[in-house]
Amino acid sequence: xxxxxxIRIIAMGKYLPKAVLSEEIxxxxxxxxxxxxxxxxxxxxxxxxNENNGIMGARAAEEAxxxxxxxxxxxxxxxCGSGTFDYPIPNQSSIIKAEMKDGNLYDTPAIxxxxxxxxxxxxxxxAAKILDGVCYKNILIVSSEVSSIGINxxxxxxxxxxxxxxxxxxxxxxxxSASTFIxxxxxxxxxxVYHTIIEGGGLRNHFKNNxxxxxxxxxxxxxxHLLRLARKKLPEFMDWFFDDIPYNLxxxxxxxxxxxxxLGMSVFTSQYTLRPGQVKETLAKYGNCISxxxxxxxxxxxxxxxxxxxxxxxxxxxxxxxxxGGVLLxx
Amino acid sequence: xxxxxxIRIIAMGKYLPKAVLSEEIxxxxxxxxxxxxxxxxxxxxxxxxNENNGIMGARAAEEAxxxxxxxxxxxxxxxCGSGTFDYPIPNQSSIIKAEMKDGNLYDTPAIxxxxxxxxxxxxxxxAAKILDGVCYKNILIVSSEVSSIGINxxxxxxxxxxxxxxxxxxxxxxxxSASTFIxxxxxxxxxxVYHTIIEGGGLRNHFKNNxxxxxxxxxxxxxxHLLRLARKKLPEFMDWFFDDIPYNLxxxxxxxxxxxxxLGMSVFTSQYTLRPGQVKETLAKYGNCISxxxxxxxxxxxxxxxxxxxxxxxxxxxxxxxxxGGVLLxx
Numbered sequence: 001x002x003x004x005x006x007i008r009i010i011a012m013g014k015y016l017p018k019a020v021l022s023e024e025i026x027x028x029x030x031x032x033x034x035x036x037x038x039x040x041x042x043x044x045x046x047x048x049x050n051e052n053n054g055i056m057g058a059r060a061a062e063e064a065x066x067x068x069x070x071x072x073x074x075x076x077x078x079x080c081g082s083g084t085f086d087y088p089i090p091n092q093s094s095i096i097k098a099e100m101k102d103g104n105l106y107d108t109p110a111i112x113x114x115x116x117x118x119x120x121x122x123x124x125x126x127a128a129k130i131l132d133g134v135c136y137k138n139i140l141i142v143s144s145e146v147s148s149i150g151i152n153x154x155x156x157x158x159x160x161x162x163x164x165x166x167x168x169x170x171x172x173x174x175x176x177s178a179s180t181f182i183x184x185x186x187x188x189x190x191x192x193v194y195h196t197i198i199e200g201g202g203l204r205n206h207f208k209n210n211x212x213x214x215x216x217x218x219x220x221x222x223x224x225h226l227l228r229l230a231r232k233k234l235p236e237f238m239d240w241f242f243d244d245i246p247y248n249l250x251x252x253x254x255x256x257x258x259x260x261x262x263l264g265m266s267v268f269t270s271q272y273t274l275r276p277g278q279v280k281e282t283l284a285k286y287g288n289c290i291s292x293x294x295x296x297x298x299x300x301x302x303x304x305x306x307x308x309x310x311x312x313x314x315x316x317x318x319x320x321x322x323x324x325g326g327v328l329l330x331x
Numbered sequence: 332x333x334x335x336x337x338i339r340i341i342a343m344g345k346y347l348p349k350a351v352l353s354e355e356i357x358x359x360x361x362x363x364x365x366x367x368x369x370x371x372x373x374x375x376x377x378x379x380x381n382e383n384n385g386i387m388g389a390r391a392a393e394e395a396x397x398x399x400x401x402x403x404x405x406x407x408x409x410x411c412g413s414g415t416f417d418y419p420i421p422n423q424s425s426i427i428k429a430e431m432k433d434g435n436l437y438d439t440p441a442i443x444x445x446x447x448x449x450x451x452x453x454x455x456x457x458a459a460k461i462l463d464g465v466c467y468k469n470i471l472i473v474s475s476e477v478s479s480i481g482i483n484x485x486x487x488x489x490x491x492x493x494x495x496x497x498x499x500x501x502x503x504x505x506x507x508s509a510s511t512f513i514x515x516x517x518x519x520x521x522x523x524v525y526h527t528i529i530e531g532g533g534l535r536n537h538f539k540n541n542x543x544x545x546x547x548x549x550x551x552x553x554x555x556h557l558l559r560l561a562r563k564k565l566p567e568f569m570d571w572f573f574d575d576i577p578y579n580l581x582x583x584x585x586x587x588x589x590x591x592x593x594l595g596m597s598v599f600t601s602q603y604t605l606r607p608g609q610v611k612e613t614l615a616k617y618g619n620c621i622s623x624x625x626x627x628x629x630x631x632x633x634x635x636x637x638x639x640x641x642x643x644x645x646x647x648x649x650x651x652x653x654x655x656g657g658v659l660l661x662x
Contacts (some may be wrong), residue, residue, distance in 0.1 A: 052535050078519075083422075087533040088481075089414060090524060094652030100523035109517035110652060112445035113454050115423045122442050130460045135516075146534045151417075173582045185466075186440035188409075193421060193429035200541065201532060202418040204383050204478045205547055212538045219420065277600060321425030 003172075005143060007128045008139075009331060010178035011070075012299045013063025013168040015056045016046040016286070025160060029153050036160035037284075040260030045163030045287030047148045056166035057144030058099035064140065066170040071225045072106045075140045077130070081115040081123030082143050083320075084150070096142050108140075116196075117258050119143060119291035119317035124171065124327050125184030133173035142168045145290040152218035161261055162219075163287030167295035182329040183245050187237050190294060192229045192322025196221040208219045223263070230267050230318055239325040244270060247312060247328060250274065253309045256316025259283040261292040280306065291330070293317075307331055339458045339510035340662060341469075342401075343630045344394025347377040347617070357492060360484050361394040367491035372593030376494030378479045378619030384417045388475030389430035389498035395471065395499040399479040403428075403437045406501070407467045412454030412474050412620045413652075414447040415481070425559060427473050439471075444600075447527075448589050449517065449650035450474060450622035455502065456515030460617040462505035473499045476621040481529060483549035491590055494618030495548075498626035507643060514576050515658040518568050523560045523653025527552040554594070555653050561598050561649055578659060581605065585638045589648025590614040590624040611637065624648075638662055 021044050022036035048056070057080065065071060072078075077083050080093035087095070093110035097103045113123040119144040127139040144166035153159050178314050199205055200216035210216060242248050249255070249272055257268055259282055269279055280301045282293070289296055301307040309331055316326030352375050353367035368372050379387070388411065393585050396402060403409075413425035418426070424441035429433045444454040451474040458470040475497035484490050530545035531538055541547060580586070580603055588599055590613055600610055613628040620627055625646050632638040642661055647657030 053533075054535075078508065083420060085419075085533045086535045088416075088529040089447055089527060090651035090653075091414075091444075091447055092653070094519060094521065094524050097519060098521040103521045107518035107520055109654065109656070110446075110519040111522075112443075114443035114445060115422055115424075116422055116439075126457060126461065129463075130457065132460075149537050149539065151536050186442065187426060187438035188425060188441040189438055190425065190429040190434045190441075194427050196420060198419040201538060202384075202416045203480050204417045206480050207532060207538055207543050208480065208545075209545065214539075217538050320421035323425070323440065324423075325440070 004180040004182050005128060006173060006175045006177060007131055007181035008172050008174045008177040009169055010172050011064045011068035011170045012295065013060045013067060014296055014299055017048045017051045017056065017057040017164055018282050019044055020047045022160060029159060031156055035156065037189055040157065040158055040160040041283050042287045043284045046165050048146055048164045053082065053084060053092055053144045053146050054095035056100040057096035057142045059205060060144065060166040060168040061096060061100055061140055061142050064170050068170050072100060072102045072108055075108050076136045077139045078108050078110045079113055079123040079127060079139060079141045081113045081119035081141055081291055082145055083114060083119055084145050084147065096144065115323060115325065116320040117290050118317055121315055121317060121325045121327055122186065122297050127171050128181035128184060131171065131173040133175065136173065138172045139172055140168060140170050140173040142166065143292040145292045147290055150219050152214050158219055160161055161288050161297065163289045163297060165289045165292050165294055167285060167292045167299060169295055179278045180330045182328040182330065185241060186323050186325030187230065187240065188234050188321055188323040192226065195226045195229065196320035227263060229265060229322055230264065233324060234268065234271060240327055249314065252314045253311035254301060254313045256298045256301065256313060256315045257280045259288050259297060260318060261288060277306065306328055333509040335513050336459060336507045337504060337508060338462055338512035338514055338523055339503050339505045339508040340500055341503050342395045342399035342400060342501045343626065344391045345627055345630055346390040346497045348379045348382045348387065348495055349377060351378045353491060358488060362487055363461055366487065366494055371491040372614050373491055373618045374615045377496050379477055379495045383502045384413065384415060384423055385426035385430040388427035388473045391426060391497040391499040392471055392473050395501050403431060403433045403502065404437055406439050406469050406471045408470045409441045409551065410444055410454040410472045412444045412450035412472055412569060412622055414445065414450055415476050415478065416550065419547060427475065428614065439629050446654060447614065447651040448621050449648055449654055449656040451520050451626050452604045452646055452648060452656045453517065454657055459500050459512035459639065462502065462504040464506065467504065469501055469503045471499060471501050473497065473624040474626055478621055481550050483545050489550055491596065492619050494616060494620045495622045496623050496627060498623045498630060504515060511661045513659040513661065516572055517654050517656030518571065519652055519654045520564050523557065524655055526557045526560065527651035558594060558598060560653055563621050564655060565599065565602060572657055583645045584642035585632060585644045586610045587625055587629045587632065587644060587646045590619050590628060591649060592619060608637065
């Protein structure tokens with residue numbers, strides 16, 4: 001087992017665009033009223049109107065900085081951990097920084113980490129490993145996701161599942177705090193590489209030769225294959241993750257899973273004997289916000305007092321690719 | 332100054348698609364013969380036919396593994412540091428891993444780092460910081476770039492400048508070697524955030540509402556503004572980078588710059604008194620291969636014997652966003 005590190009989450013921020021109830025979506029697209037809640041478990045999600053990834057990320061970042069009584073000047077590295085983006089070039093973190101009110105004042109390095117839905121977890125893991133108290137004292141992580149634009153409205157499952165939103169977190173190297181980073185890690189199971197995909201919009205099916213059609217340019221998931229793979233690999237991953245540390249999943253104070261889907265989360269919870277309230281959920285109120293789901297859910301639980309300082313927290317999820325990842329920390 | 336770390340580049344690999352001479356491009360697109368060499372400094376570049384980012388990256392990675400007498404099993408983390416991609420989802424490293432011959436056999440985590448042209452440098456910097464000899468002994472970095480598809484043929488400057496290709500590098504934590512990582516870092520100057528951009532293809536100008544036109548979906552750079560900003564910020568960056576380490580740019584054995592453009596590289600070299608041969612160049616034979624330029628140029632110099640074990644090497648460049656970054660290491 002590696003030694004724990006004195007890493008502390010010092011502040012969080014979020015930005016949520018306009019709330020849209022499931023009933024509104026059901027009426028607009030001719031779904032039976034109540035379908036969303038029944039099948040996707042989502043009552044409400046937020047959807048961009050004039051916002052974009054850059055603006056939402058900047059507002060969430062500013063809120064986190066304000067809560068920490070910090071400015072961008074105090075930040076040694078800005079990491080954007082997101083799966084969606086404003087432009088193919090430049091990278092999203094540069095856009096978020098430029099959209100922040102002090103973005104032009106400070107030369108904070110802006111770098112993107114992408115492991116799709118796990119991007120926030122990967123960024124937090126990398127941040128904790130890079131923070132050294134010398135060159136890196138404070139790292140700002142931002143996950144900002146717009147899923148609504150890449151959704152196929154005729155696919156009711158994804159139409160009702162996803163939401164837009166952004167979350168930000170400042171993590172610091174702080175030897176005077178009891179907070180620690182315990183472990184982070186990911187496994188990538190390549191047999192599931194194409195179980196979740198947007199086929200068009202990159203270079204393989206370039207827009208030049210592939211005019212827009214909603215199927216090619218929308219997010220697709222092969223739910224059945226995905227669930228089967230997740231069910232098979234989750235126990236393997238958990239054994240690997242907890243093997244060399246004096247913790248196990250059951251003994252954690254809080255589990256903050258990716259809000260993948262009602263069924264996806266049940267795969268996770270049904271395999272373990274967990275206490276009521278141990279697994280945090282925001283699926284009903286935010287939907288699946290891609291990489292922003294985990295930090296939004298973490299923040300929600302902290303604000304409600306469900307996660308307290310000293311709690312052992314496990315942030316974990318699955319992503320396209322197909323990967324499972326997690327970070328274990330003492331808040 | 333931070334202590335140096337026992338990090339060693341143990342092997343590299345590359346993949347280059349079909350060679351295309353400047354004269355072929357000039358004939359095809361009606362440019363005056365000799366224009367490319369004169370204005371962009373490029374005689375030859377490589378352009379994909381059936382390849383893509385995933386395939387090129389996988390072949391480069393396999394070559395590096397083979398040279399190191401390793402398999403994916405020995406790799407603790409696969410980082411893709413690239414600016415272009417096959418699909419918006421999943422992330423590129425997952426595709427590269429899945430395309431590798433042992434991709435399905437091992438669960439190596441696959442994560443992307445994106446700082447556009449600096450992606451390789453950022454990934455190398457993060458890898459060196461994450462490698463600890465315990466959880467992370469060997470990290471495989473892959474930069475695979477297809478620029479040819481996103482080029483506007485009526486913009487002669489970019490048409491003749493860019494090339495496709497991939498490079499891979501394995502970096503290891505090795506206390507028994509004399510090789511060291513000395514420093515890595517980046518600064519992001521947000522006033523230049525939109526000086527280089529692909530405006531369409533992300534969520535701000537989504538395909539759905541923006542039919543293909545070559546201008547919107549091609550790479551654009553505002554050369555004049557970019558050069559002015561680079562000229563202003565390079566000295567600032569170099570002062571910052573070398574301030575707390577007992578090295579300076581002039582005393583390095585080898586400088587491996589991003590092969591941005593003939594003019595871009597002259598901004599870099601004209602401000603310093605450098606020895607002949609100190610700055611490595613592959614612009615004439617590969618063109619600008621986005622993030623793959625720096626590792627391809629590094630590999631080329633090592634293969635020619637121009638960089639030897641023990642040499643102090645500075646890998647540095649600029650990127651969209653606008654950033655300047657670098658890594659200093661003893662090879």
